[in-house]
Structures are given as structure tokens and as C-alpha cells.
Amino acid sequence: MQTKFYIIVNEAAGGGKVKQEWPQIQSELNSLSVNYQFQKTIYSGHAIKLAQELCAELKSATNQENVILAVGGDGTLHETLTGMKKYFTNHPDETPIPIAYLPIGSGNDFARAAGLSLNWKTAIQQILSCHSDRPISIATFDNHQDKELGYFVNNFGIGFDATIVSKANHSKIKKRPFLGQFSYIFAVLGVLTYFKAFPLKLTVDDKTTTYQKAFLVTTSNHPYFGGGVKILPQASIFNQQLELIIVEKPSFLQLILFLIMLPLRKHLSLKYVHHLVSDKFRLTTSNPQFGQIDGEETGDRIFDISFGISTYPFWLK
Numbered sequence: 435m436q437t438k439f440y441i442i443v444n445e446a447a448g449g450g451k452v453k454q455e456w457p458q459i460q461s462e463l464n465s466l467s468v469n470y471q472f473q474k475t476i477y478s479g480h481a482i483k484l485a486q487e488l489c490a491e492l493k494s495a496t497n498q499e500n501v502i503l504a505v506g507g508d509g510t511l512h513e514t515l516t517g518m519k520k521y522f523t524n525h526p527d528e529t530p531i532p533i534a535y536l537p538i539g540s541g542n543d544f545a546r547a548a549g550l551s552l553n554w555k556t557a558i559q560q561i562l563s564c565h566s567d568r569p570i571s572i573a574t575f576d577n578h579q580d581k582e583l584g585y586f587v588n589n590f591g592i593g594f595d596a597t598i599v600s601k602a603n604h605s606k607i608k609k610r611p612f613l614g615q616f617s618y619i620f621a622v623l624g625v626l627t628y629f630k631a632f633p634l635k636l637t638v639d640d641k642t643t644t645y646q647k648a649f650l651v652t653t654s655n656h657p658y659f660g661g662g663v664k665i666l667p668q669a670s671i672f673n674q675q676l677e678l679i680i681v682e683k684p685s686f687l688q689l690i691l692f693l694i695m696l697p698l699r700k701h702l703s704l705k706y707v708h709h710l711v712s713d714k715f716r717l718t719t720s721n722p723q724f725g726q727i728d729g730e731e732t733g734d735r736i737f738d739i740s741f742g743i744s745t746y747p748f749w750l751k
């Protein structure tokens with residue numbers, strides 16, 4: 435069966451890299467005789483709507499394999515997948531359309547986790563050499579405060595990492611093509627100087643533990659974080675488990691030790707680092723904290739969130 439790709443392009447992704455490279459990507463697709471059509475996002479959040487519209491439109495097309503291809507960064511993938519997941523959750527009798535991803539973002543954490551090349555020409559070859567979808571795990575969240583349900587493909591952070599995302603997103607450096615890739619490093623150094631620990635409750639299987647000095651709290655279903663940092667080395671998009679890391683506020687020496695242990699993948703054994711592997715748990719804060727979902731800020735708020743796991747067909751070898 436012939437495959438047709440319905441492409442959602444975010445030209446704002448990758449600090450302008452997508453806008454710059456999209457004409458070459460199109461030439462490459464044309465020269466490879468790829469069957470595709472594309473739409474560009476015109477505002478933040480637009481990929482959710484475009485994906486939902488495509489799902490509704492494509493349900494009747496049965497003479498070809500349809501794949502929705504997100505072109506951009508982790509945020510573009512997040513929005514496209516959220517639109518698709520919401521559509522098929524509301525239409526349980528329809529067969530989900532597979533999603534593919536061409537990573538051209540700033541952080542590209544999902545691409546690393548999925549083994550997708552960060553070179554777009556190679557990534558196109560990877561996508562085209564695939565002939566069927568495979569299920570990957572998608573993390574879910576249920577925000578009890580706002581009655582908001584959602585999905586994430588990378589991570590949901592509360593506290594330190596989310597404050598960094600907020601700072602990096604508002605930094606002028608992120609929008610610069612070369613310096614953009616260092617925006618997180620500059621943000622880390624800035625936030626470290628003022629960030630305060632906060633109380634956090636973790637509930638797993640009706641058992642609640644309170645951490646008085648929570649600092650970095652990240653839930654993920656794959657290893658990478660912050661643009662290639664392997665923070666949860668054993669996590670995988672191919673199993674049905676979520677992983678949670680809670681780092682309690684470290685002293686200066688503990689922070690140095692954490693940074694030494696991180697590349698050695700021994701950081702999870704430190705006594706101020708807590709690690710959980712589970713398919714569901716709940717996190718509650720008692721005072722407002724910054725949050726981030728797949729690199730997009732939630733703003734600062736009190737969190738009461740249940741996390742879980744779901745699956746979606748991905749166009750991946």
C-alpha cells in the first residue's frame with residue numbers, strides 16, 4: 435500500500451532552523467518522490483488543531499496508508515500527538531493514524547530516545563525505510579486542580595527544571611540559531627542562584643511520602659532531558675512504565691557530586707536523589723511552582739497531578 439505523509443511544519447522551531455531548511459527538505463522529499471502534502475503552523479498551539487482536523491478528514495481514506503508527520507522540535511511533536519490522541523480518545527471506534535516525526539528542534543530529546551537521527555536527511559531516510567507503525571508509550575497527566583487531561587512525550591517537570599525552561603524560553607539567546615542550543619546552560623546557571631526548595635507529596639499505591647526539600651521533580655518515559663542529558667538512563671518509550679526523579683535541594687558539594695555522577699549514570703544512587711518506576715502515581719505541591727510539559731511552560735501554580743501511561747502508533751523502525 436502506498437504511504438502518504440500529511441506534514442505539519444512549525445517554522446518557528448529550532449530557533450529558525452526549520453524556516454531556513456524547509457525549502458531544502460521539500461526538494462529532498464520531491465527528489466525522493468515522496469507522496470506528501472503539508473501545512474504550516476501559524477501560531478503556538480496550532481499543531482493541535484491541524485492534527486485533529488487531519489484525523490477527522492483522513493478517516494475515510496482507506497486506499498493508502500496515511501501518516502501524520504510532525505516537522506519541528508519536541509513542542510511540535512507534543513502538540514501534534516496531543517491533537518491526535520485527543521481525537522482518537524473521542525472517537526474510540528476509529529483506527530488511530532500513525533504519527534511520524536522529523537526532529538529539527540533545539541533540544542530534540544524525543545529524537546534521541548527514539549533513535550531518530552538529528553541530521554534531517556538521515557531522519558527522512560529512517561522515516562521512509564519504515565513500512566509499519568509500532569506502539570510507543572505516551573505519558574498521561576490528569577491535573578485535578580484545573581480538571582485538565584493531557585499527554586507528554588518527553589517529560590513533565592515541577593520546580594527547578596521547569597523554572598529553567600521558563601527562563602530559557604524567555605531568553606533572547608534561544609532565538610539565535612547558533613547560541614540557541616546553549617540557552618538551557620545559561621538558564622541553569624541563572625536559576626541555581628535563587629531557586630528555593632519546596633514541599634512535595636508523592637502518592638503511589640495509596641502510600642504517601644512527603645519530601646520537604648524537593649528541588650528537581652521530573653516525570654518521563656525516556657532517558658533524556660534538557661537537550662540530551664541522560665537523567666533517567668533506564669527509561670524507555672518501549673515499555674509501559676513511567677519514571678520519576680526527585681532531587682532534594684543539594685548543598686554546593688552535593689550539587690558538584692550530582693554533576694560528576696550524572697555522566698557516569700550513578701546519580702540515582704545518591705541519598706538526596708529519589709527514583710521511582712511505576713505506571714501511575716500522584717504528585718501534590720502546597721505552594722505555587724513553575725511547571726513544564728515537554729518544554730512548554732505551564733506558568734507557576736499549585737500542582738495536584740496524577741500521572742499514567744498510554745500508547746500510540748508511531749512510524750518508527
Ligand SMILES: Nc1ncnc2c1ncn2[C@@H]1O[C@H](COP(=O)(O)OP(=O)(O)OP(=O)(O)O)[C@@H](O)[C@H]1O
Binds near residue numbers: 728
Ligand atoms: N507559527 C508559529 N509562530 C510562533 N510560534 C509557533 C508557531 N507555530 C508553532 N509555534 C510554537 O513554537 C514553539 C517551539 O516549537 P518546538 O518546541 O517544536 O521547537 P524548539 O523549542 O526549537 O524545539 P525543542 O522543543 O526540541 O527544544 C512551540 O511552543 C509551538 O507552539
